[in-house]
Amino acid sequence: MSVYCTVCGTRRAESANYCTHCEAGFEESHPTRSTEAPASYGQGxxxxxxxxxxxxxxxxxxxxxxxxxxxxxxxxxxxxxxxxxxxxDSNGYVVPAEGNPTSEEAPTWSPPPTEYVTTEPTFEPTPDPTPTPEPTLGNELVSITPEAAQNPAASAVIELLTTYYRAINDHDYLTYQAQQTRAAQALLTRPDFATGFRSTVNSEVVVQALTPTADGRLLASVTFTSNQDAADGPKSQTCTRWAVGKFLKGRSPALLIDKAPKTYKATFDPC
Incomplete structure (x- = not known):
């Protein structure tokens, strides 16, 4: 007759010595339960x-x-x-926070639109190149015309005539003579110089032209104004406008005033 395990209540297989569930032995000394298994035991x-x-x-x-x-x-x-x-949320899922965008993506930043202002290009007229000024020659006593200034000897001529006419104004006979050749120096002695230029003051000396002569000298055509006492002026003039020619000898810069030809005569007019 079938019996059940007294330990776990599993039904005993026929002729089995151990319980198939809890491996408890079936011994004759242990009381066994017969008939049906109790309600609290078994596979259920x-x-x-x-x-x-x-x-x-x-x-x-x-x-x-x-x-x-x-x-x-x-x-x-x-x-x-x-x-x-x-x-x-309470279940561990990501949900949008209140007041935040519903999109799950992070908000992206966009730069503000750039305003482009279209302006018409302005063109300024190119100024005319400033002409390079020609070198100015002369000083407060002696000046020279632009045409005469083109001559290579112009600077030497201005220096010579400046010293010459200043010597007359300063009544400096030695300096006056030093600006002339020996032939020219013989034309005017010291007494004659003192008498002829004792009240003379020359001004407005202008070199009008520089031209070579047939004998190899350089002719400086000069105009100037002289002021003097009536007793010392030509025809008793106190102001005279002169046009004279200075024949220059030598090579620039070593130029000297030479004796004029016998046929040459200066011209003058009253101021």
Missing amino acids: WYVGATVALAVAVTLVIIGLNALIVHSVNGTIEDSDSRIFGSKL
Whole structure:
């Protein structure tokens, strides 16, 4: 007759000495239960206990998950942290935060539109190049025309005539003579110089032209004004405008005033 294990209640297989479930031995000394197994034992009870255990474990896991989610949400809310403008719900899913955009993507920044102002290009006329001024020659006493200034000897001529006419104004006979050749020096002695130029003051000396002569000298055509006492002026003039020719001998810069030809005569007019 069939019997059941007195330890776990599993039905005993025929002629089996040990329980197929808990491996308890079936001995004659242990009382065995006959007929039907008690309601709390057998395979149905084992299945029920397993299901109950699984349910309990599931509940514990859900409770722990909720506790973790609550802790994470609390930390995020306290620090006002955001995951691309969202937060976690009670089930651990990312949801948009209140007042934030519903898009799950992070907001993108766009630069403000640049305003382009179209202006017409302005063109300023190119100024004409300033002509290079020609070198100016002369001083407060002696000047020279632009045409005469083109001669290579112009500077030497101005220097010579400046010294010559200043010597007359200063009544400096030696300096006056030093600006002339020996032939020219013989034309005027010291007494004649003192008498002829005792009241003379020359001004407005202008070199009008510089031209070579047939005998190799350089003719300086000069105009100037002289002021003097009536007794010392030509035809008793106190102001005279002169046009004379100075024949220059030598090579620039060593030029001297030479004796004029016998046929040459200066011209003059009253001021």
